[in-house]
Amino acid sequence: MKLSLNLQILIAALLGVAGGWAVHGWPADSAAVQWSLYSANLIGTLFIDLLKMVMIPLVFCAIVTGIANLRQHSQMNAVWKTTLLFFATTTIIAIVIGLGATHIVQPGAGLHLDMFADAMQQFESKQLTLPEFFTQFLHSIFMNPFKALADGNIIAIVAFALVLGIALVMAADRYTQLLGLFEEGMTVCMQIINWIMRLAPFGIAALLFKLVATQDVGLFATLSKFILLVMGTTLLHGLVVLPALLYLLTGKRPLWFLRNAREALLTAFATSSSNATMPVTMRCTTQNMQVKPEIAGFVVPLGATVNMDGTALYEASAALFVAQLAGIDLSLGQQLVVCFTTMIAAMGAPGIPSAGMVTMVMVLQSVGLPAEAIAILLPVDRLLDTVRTAVNVEGDMIGSLVVQHVTASNSSS
Template identity: 35%
Template sequence: MKLHWQIAIALALALAAGITLGEAPWFLQACSFVGTLFLNALKMLIVPLIVSAIICGLAGIADAGTLGRLGWRTLVFYMASGLLAILTGLLMVNLLAPGIVDGQPAAQRLGLAADTEQVVSGVRERGTGDLVAVLQRLVPANPIGAAAEADMLGVVTFALLFAWALAQLPEGTRRTQQEFWQGVYQAMLRIADLVMRFAPLGVFALVGGVVAKTGLEALRPLAVFFLAVVAGLLTHALLTLPLLLRLVARVSPMAHYRAVGPALLTAFSTSSSAATLPLTLSCLRERAGVSERVTGFVLPIGANVNTDGTALYECAAALFIAQAYGLELGFATQFTIVLMALLTSVGVAGIPSASLVAIALILGTIGLPLEGVGLILAVDRVLDMCRTAVNVLGDTVATVTVARMEGEEILQR
């Protein structure tokens, strides 16, 4: 049975069990035990998966000797479109405020067990609200210590610098290091796949425990969060990216959507930009007329680096949970969330639900508990399908734009 159907069944059973059993001590204890195991498994993945993904992705680009004009145009466009997506998600969550219900933080309705005052105090102690402190944490005195303390700002910076330095090494040493990190990355993907096989149990435990304590009140903020993310994804897909096509690439958005339509439908159904890559390549070459030179370079990078929908979702999820705890979202805190969403979207693998690891990373950086991640799983599957389609659309827009900058005459003028 497909994972999304397993999660859907687990969600339905969790609602039924929570309503039927109520606050039975044995049920709450069992849910707490299983839910904690699942969240700990997500935490276990964070450091090695993100670090190895960033090192493999960026070192591979530099190793190919492609950071010339074509490479820099591609990376600049990807970072710019990702930033626009994140800001769109930021706007939607601030407008709809899914973490606020009737003027009050939704922590109690969502069944978040942590003491909200203690959580806010811990966030302040971490210095997330101080922009200077945030910038200082970008350069860790001890990257191993930063990883142990879940201070991922410094860890991500170290990974970026390591990838750059790796590309400068002699060929033999560089190849050895790349093979090592590629092995770490592939092994972490296997472990991530194993953890996600237990996602239905995690959903049942986390959602069942919440429903048992709060009834169905948790569904309201989750529904608003779902709408905020969908609104953000639609805005990026139907407004931001078409404007980039029209103004930068000088290409008809409608013609582009017709050309890449099969790839978007496949991305939506599979929730994997990596699995959709062959069809995306075919659509852009045969239906849009983009050269093999540009598609062969831009699209494979985009499948791992350009994740507009994922970056938007990560930002929206982190802000939603912060709102639920009553955390005052000042400029420095939101800057931290935007920065981490932009950096971690580079290291998120093109596999289903991988962004849950990145959300856990962002929450840890701010100083928030991971309780909310389990609740997001209840609506994650449909949102995963939507954001993967936006990821692939962003890749195709980047490819066409870079092709036009390179002077290519493509079919969809």
Template identity: 35%
Template sequence: MAVTQAKKLGLTSKILIGMGGGILFGLLLRNLFPESTFIDEYITQGFLHVIGTIFVSGLKMLVVPLVFISLVCGTCSLSDPSKLGRLGGKTIAFYLFTTAIALSMAILIAIMIHPGNASLVSEGLSFNAKEAPSLAEVIINIVPTNPLQAMSEGNMLQIILFAVIFGFAISHIGERGKRVAALFNDLNEVIMRVVTLIMQLAPYGVFALMAKLALTLGLETFGSVLKYFFVVLGVLLLHGFLVYPSLLKVFSGLNPFTFIRKMRDVQLFAFSTASSNATLPVTIETAEHRLGVDNKIASFTLPLGATINMDGTAIMQGVATVFIAQVYGVDLTITDYAMVVVTATLASIGTAGVPGVGLIMLAMVLNQVGLPVEGISLIIGVDRLLDMVRTAVNVTGDTVATVVIAKSEGGLNEEIFNDTQAGKTAGSFREQVKGPEIQS
């Protein structure tokens, strides 16, 4: 009986159990064996680190082949150049629109709540930020000089551009192109099967990640920046659970509650891994098989969103800019705030290709309005936890945009969207993938 009940547990339930169990396990070890060298070396940095890293690496392993293959499949099915241009224009416009909303809301709420306190400034604050690229460099670096090198380095913007050009070329060489397209469609089925296999390991990977976090995250780090932490968290939740559902309802007329329920797996993956790119395989599968988005749209908008749509990061940058200005007693003008919105919105285009992601982009924004970059050291302690939440917000935004654009392009199966059982792990998608094996 126990075995039968265990089999009925869905992936979301298993991930939640893994997450809760990991946190409890980590806190238990932390309280029972404080400052234990054995626990630190063999459990935290040993067993848990190895399991968590393998899980995240397994997801990241799929990102480049998944993005390239699925994007080639999607692009080569769009033989009409005007349709490809229209899809790209809508996608980028929607992403920039939501990023601007996120930033404006973050700045306004931070000004109203005033989380910064000038007494926080102390001597010795330091943050060695790597130099952020200029907007011109970001645009130039979109074009790969070596596509294979871009794939080996995981440069997503370059991979996306090459995949679009490659897929477009396939669609314009007649019968030979159809044969190549058929090969990529078969490869796409293979890579999606690998996604389902990796997803079965999720509860164990999430357990290890959460346990390690509970063992290493010091409560004292919240101290003086507790107010900043809750302001950022509040704006992230507001954007994720109010703004996005409202935009979905306004632009598509679809039920936002159905959308949120079906996004739980993706949000949990994003929260656990703190990486939009690592979550991308799960996001694409959910969009196609749980939400009913056509592959040729999902395979274009989601990889692009994981690269340029960083609303969660933009919220952090907006609140952090106001917070640091208040801490150092710098009065920003309306022009300065407008510059923060413009700079951070445009900077989001290059965020994913920069090591250190949000904090380095924050350095660019702070420099733009003349604030000391050293202030970043105040928020480093809580950034890891906030990074997990804002990644969940980022992937939610990517998927909202994908559903809205799919609806406008006639590429959304509303029957699948409204079916609560559609695409569940034990449901239609796995049966479709496993079908040939069962029959043989």
């Protein structure tokens, strides 16, 4: 009996984790470990590179055709409003969960910044004020589209595709051939993704093998309380809050969603990249969940750029954790500043080197916390990134389902 792709990916993920755990205790310089890590890195990198290869043309064609085709249903305004409202709501909920749980659990209690003095001294943070961040952010949005395509600058590609899609809408039926070209381009990209997904079990197993085999268990013990808190709250948001919103707003059952979203969630967990996972997210959303291509083509790429529930929760919790390490009690006003800055930072800043670290530094600096303390988080960031990326991708898919349901209800009424 031939196993389904979903089951193949799940089995591969479990084998990758088990293999990495088995190799973890072996001498790092042994030939067997070196060869296995090299092989895993080769296979995992190949899988990610194949996804990235198709990601840029897929995003561009999906947004252009999504915007242009929405005009036929008179849904453009409803899609815009519903998408942005849903993304903003879930991000705020995630930040509140992160701050609230960190207040209650106090993961920084008993630890001190002195314990991490060496790491902090070796870390050099790029200082970036909020006005500088906005300047860099806007500069990264509006740029030469060909340079953006060549550099893989997702947010700039999204911006230009939005403008081009709106231009096709305003032109009515004058450029039907151009629109048809983009529609055929999206169809071809989806076919290529179906081919790439045949390699997904091998790629995901290799990525998880490397992740587990190379992690520092000793550091995890020191920061275990913070790690468990972030993972627990992120899973709470991903397994309870988002599915509950899906059920309340659309009537879709959480188990139905998880069954159809499994490929994308496991790929996001293994790659820790919303952008690299985007082709798989589009595949699950349009083929498995039957979301209209014009809806998914707008919501998913936009969500992969600006909708980062897991990242927002993590950065808010991390800021409070650092404050506890430093023995600083943040006032209510300072925590509101953290909320606002985290929402901005979670949108990401393509074009800035080490964008994730820079935005985390910005959150810390917004309330006067030591930016160098981010060095404490760097060693465990890769592990935490797996779960929060999966939740980020989950939010994009649920957003697509919610937007389709709400706009369909509005149009029928």
